[in-house]
């Protein structure tokens with residue numbers, strides 16, 4: 032690898048093969064085909080139709096390659112005129128080796144279960160089993176393959192940028208607010224070398240770091256911050272969690288690796304934004320954390336441009352008034368919608 036700072040861990044490779052919908056299989060010959068990769072027991076695997084052409088490739092040397100664009104970085108984030116800094120940040124992974132056929136029915140089953148979990152997570156089918164007559168023949172006939180090599184990964188996430196350049200990129204991504212920019216900021220921050228400073232925009236009070244996107248895996252921590260609040264008494268944790276992970280914007284604050292604030296919003300980027308589930312851990316209240324998280328959210332590229340931002344509150348009126356929120360007045364002739372539960 033020419034630039035060693037781009038080298039990423041094998042875990043990055045496995046997680047990329049586990050998350051990209053399609054990877055490209057280049058077979059000595061040469062042949063190239065898209066496949067759906069899954070990782071089982073450290074092997075990157077894919078499947079093919081019974082008697083399909085992939086069955087004839089067993090034993091041939093091949094490369095499987097996956098790529099994910101994390102963010103498109105425009106040049107003007109780093110220089111007002113020069114085009115050269117324009118780039119993309121990405122993760123990529125490849126595995127080289129010989130194609131092997133997986134024949135053991137239980138090993139095949141593990142691959143097929145993983146494929147279904149990825150592409151049909153909602154279920155809706157009888158669990159697979161090699162003993163089940165509905166499946167036994169299909170599992171036997173289906174081709175399941177893997178490459179016998181070790182995967183390697185590269186990640187270009189601005190690791191070599193100076194702190195001021197990294198800050199400019201992170202600031203620009205938040206201001207732009209394109210889909211995925213919030214997650215890209217977190218990835219760039221996680222990949223920054225040890226000792227890198229937090230960009231001013233994302234430094235919160237009380238020694239907190241503001242998160243531009245709370246990872247889905249931390250939804251339990253975020254739910255715990257608001258589940259006992261008055262507006263959530265009708266909802267169980269799964270409903271609150273679904274609202275958070277399903278929100279276009281979901282920011283927070285962490286202190287010492289612990290999530291201490293959460294806030295989410297839905298926006299159309301033009302007319303309206305709706306803010307919900309704003310909560311700060313009791314130990315961190317009245318220290319400016321809530322205001323910092325709200326300021327971050329309101330300055331998101333797509334929220335900043337909307338004509339109005341609304342929310343409902345019972346007793347935190349002063350908190351929002353300090354940020355410029357005012358009471359909405361009911362206009363004559365306008366009737367509030369009567370909501371109909373859908374389930």
Ligand SMILES: CC(C)(COP(=O)(O)OP(=O)(O)OC[C@H]1O[C@@H](n2cnc3c(N)ncnc32)[C@H](O)[C@@H]1OP(=O)(O)O)[C@@H](O)C(=O)NCCC(=O)NCCS
Pocket residue numbers: 260309310311312315316317318319320321322323342343344345346347348349350351353
């Ligand atoms: C409301 C909340 C998010 C504010 O977060 P925070 O980190 O404490 O807020 P900040 O420190 O940035 O701002 C504090 C200011 O907001 C106002 N404020 C904060 N909580 C308030 C409350 N419950 N009622 C009225 N005003 C409040 C006060 O003016 C306070 O300033 P002061 O300490 O000088 O009086 C936090 O108190 C919380 O999680 N409360 C419970 C959940 C909740 O009510 N969320 C809002 C639902 S819409």
